[in-house]
Amino acid sequence: MSVTALALLLTCAPALEVNVDLDAQLVGKAAVDPGRGQSHLLAGVRGGLLTPLGGGVRAGFDVGLHSELLPRVRGTTRVNSVALESTLAPRGIVGWRASWGPLALFPYAFAGPKVGVRFLFLTAFDEVRNNTHPTWALRGGGGLTFVVGRTRMGVEIGGGVGERGLESYGLLTTGLAL
Amino acid sequence: MVTRVPALVAALLLTGAGCLGPLAGPVDVEIVTRQPGAENELELQVVTVESAIDLARGEGELFTFRAGQTFYSSPFLEQAAYDDRTPEELFEAARGDGSTPDPDLYREDGVIRAREHDSLMYLSSFAHLERAMQFYRDTLDRPSTATERPPVVSFYGGIVASPILPLPVNLSDNAAYFAQADGLFVVPTVLQSEGVAPFFEPGVAVHELSHRVFEHRVFLGGDAVPLWKRATYPAGYADTTSQEDLTRVALNPERRGFNEGIADIHAVGYTRDPDLLGGVSPSGSALRNLEGPLAEVTFRDLVDANVQEDLISGCRLDAGGDNLNNRALNYYCLGTVLAIALWEASDADADVLVAEVLPRVQDGLDLLGERVAERSLESGELTFRTDDGLDSIVRAFAGHPRQADVCAAFGARYADLFAAGGVPSCP
Numbered sequence: 001m002s003v004t005a006l007a008l009l010l011t012c013a014p015a016l017e018v019n020v021d022l023d024a025q026l027v028g029k030a031a032v033d034p035g036r037g038q039s040h041l042l043a044g045v046r047g048g049l050l051t052p053l054g055g056g057v058r059a060g061f062d063v064g065l066h067s068e069l070l071p072r073v074r075g076t077t078r079v080n081s082v083a084l085e086s087t088l089a090p091r092g093i094v095g096w097r098a099s100w101g102p103l104a105l106f107p108y109a110f111a112g113p114k115v116g117v118r119f120l121f122l123t124a125f126d127e128v129r130n131n132t133h134p135t136w137a138l139r140g141g142g143g144l145t146f147v148v149g150r151t152r153m154g155v156e157i158g159g160g161v162g163e164r165g166l167e168s169y170g171l172l173t174t175g176l177a178l
Numbered sequence: 179m180v181t182r183v184p185a186l187v188a189a190l191l192l193t194g195a196g197c198l199g200p201l202a203g204p205v206d207v208e209i210v211t212r213q214p215g216a217e218n219e220l221e222l223q224v225v226t227v228e229s230a231i232d233l234a235r236g237e238g239e240l241f242t243f244r245a246g247q248t249f250y251s252s253p254f255l256e257q258a259a260y261d262d263r264t265p266e267e268l269f270e271a272a273r274g275d276g277s278t279p280d281p282d283l284y285r286e287d288g289v290i291r292a293r294e295h296d297s298l299m300y301l302s303s304f305a306h307l308e309r310a311m312q313f314y315r316d317t318l319d320r321p322s323t324a325t326e327r328p329p330v331v332s333f334y335g336g337i338v339a340s341p342i343l344p345l346p347v348n349l350s351d352n353a354a355y356f357a358q359a360d361g362l363f364v365v366p367t368v369l370q371s372e373g374v375a376p377f378f379e380p381g382v383a384v385h386e387l388s389h390r391v392f393e394h395r396v397f398l399g400g401d402a403v404p405l406w407k408r409a410t411y412p413a414g415y416a417d418t419t420s421q422e423d424l425t426r427v428a429l430n431p432e433r434r435g436f437n438e439g440i441a442d443i444h445a446v447g448y449t450r451d452p453d454l455l456g457g458v459s460p461s462g463s464a465l466r467n468l469e470g471p472l473a474e475v476t477f478r479d480l481v482d483a484n485v486q487e488d489l490i491s492g493c494r495l496d497a498g499g500d501n502l503n504n505r506a507l508n509y510y511c512l513g514t515v516l517a518i519a520l521w522e523a524s525d526a527d528a529d530v531l532v533a534e535v536l537p538r539v540q541d542g543l544d545l546l547g548e549r550v551a552e553r554s555l556e557s558g559e560l561t562f563r564t565d566d567g568l569d570s571i572v573r574a575f576a577g578h579p580r581q582a583d584v585c586a587a588f589g590a591r592y593a594d595l596f597a598a599g600g601v602p603s604c605p
Contacts, residue, residue, distance in 0.1 A: 079375065
């Protein structure tokens with residue numbers, strides 16, 4: 001989003017919604033066997049701005065920072081690899097908020113890139129090799145957030161394409177509207 | 179901005195394996211294999227893969243890798259479906275779905291390397307199977323349909339009973355030849371912590387390929403094929419044959435043990451290490467070690483459970499019974515006795531084993547196929563006897579000075595079979 005567009009958004013928005021969420025994200029994507037896939041469990045935080053555009057429609061953006069909490073280990077003590085992935089994902093969001101007093105539902109769609117780093121260490125006998133390399137994906141999807149007062153909870157599913165091919169994910173989130 | 183975009187896109191694309199393009203042989207790859215020479219330890223080495231059509235997609239001149247390939251143990255449930263089809267048609271029917279492999283590879287200094295364990299397993303198993311094929315075709319100079327017809331190699335796939343009952347049995351911590359689909363399994367390591375995953379050991383590729391060679395040479399070349407079908411796909415014959423009989427033939431420990439012994443001795447011939455699985459399972463390889471605790475054990479000792487306590491438990495022997503009818507028997511122990519005999523017939527010398535003994539063992543398997551067919555047609559079921567196997571190998575040494583060594587080694591391990599006249603080709 002350009003600086004000009006952000007300035008317009010801020011000056012025209014009568015009320016901004018700033019959210020901070022805690023996510024648990026399960027990503028499935030290709031390994032050597034693309035049919036089998038591989039699951040990655042990441043946790044992280046997201047923060048964003050949503051502005052009402054009228055008629056319940058809200059649009060904005062958020063940025064998520066996630067990392068795998070537990071390294072994925074494959075192999076034996078003599079030959080094995082350990083992998084951890086961390087990602088940064090800014091994205092645009094548009095949705096429609098239905099409110100009933102302190103309660104609200106917010107179904108939404110989103111799209112955006114994801115960039116990250118895969119920390120890979122391959123141990124073969126006495127040699128430890130660092131194979132850390134960047135990752136990327138372009139993703140889109142949808143979600144549904146439940147709002148009670150300032151508290152937010154939600155689910156999200158999405159998919160896209162990255163440097164290892166197709167990937168899909170599901171996410172649970174909880175957070176606060178500031 | 180416009181000129182920077184293509185560079186950005188290129189940079190993003192370059193993070194993916196797809197930038198390697200087709201990897202046709204000869205191509206240098208880094209794998210886990212044994213050091214050449216006296217050290218003979220497992221380590222990372224760069225080798226040249228010759229037969230790849232596209233290594234990044236599992237395509238080779240000698241075999242094809244399919245990721246997650248499913249094999250069916252019973253592709254059909256009707257006997258007529260088996261009676262009406264050739265073995266090749268049954269193998270095709272027993273292969274289910276698989277995917278094009280997508281290993282995580284990169285190129286460094288002209289060498290293709292793996293970023294992580296499973297991709298390293300992929301490269302290593304591809305290279306080891308190529309060398310196993312070359313061992314049979316070139317070193318032993320004994321090609322067969324098993325080394326001329328490319329098999330499918332299932333990478334991290336599983337077994338399903340039948341297409342109409344698609345509940346998979348996922349394999350782990352092992353390696354296998356699957357006779358029903360005439361295919362090979364490279365299996366993921368899940369529980370194993372010591373040693374290395376099996377297919378990192380080059381001898382394992384030779385061992386599994388040797389099972390394919392045994393199946394093709396002994397059963398698929400002649401008149402025993404209809405009875406081989408009954409033993410290999412018993413579910414298709416359950417309406418006309420008792421489950422007891424089907425199971426007895428399918429699980430025949432003499433046949434399976436002999437097959438394992440042949441596979442082990444060929445692996446030892448390739449690796450030149452009698453402790454075949456020492457690198458895979460340092461604490462659990464003793465019963466397959468040709469210079470291990472089974473070194474002084476005979477065939478009759480195992481059948482009668484006349485061995486020390488740890489071998490009774492390790493070989494799962496029934497202390498009171500006839501162990502050739504013991505379904506719990508660890509038939510690998512029978513195989514080790516055979517492999518030890520052939521090792522001793524080679525003066526425990528890998529050069530002698532490879533140059534003189536193994537080629538004639540291969541010739542003996544062809545003769546064994548004829549004998550199995552004769553016996554099976556007489557009995558009406560696939561019939562395999564250890565003494566037929568031994569005699570066939572001895573016959574293959576006719577006129578060769580090492581025949582006497584083979585007879586002596588077999589005689590020491592199989593004295594009761596010799597006494598019963600089961601190996602008439604030995605004086």
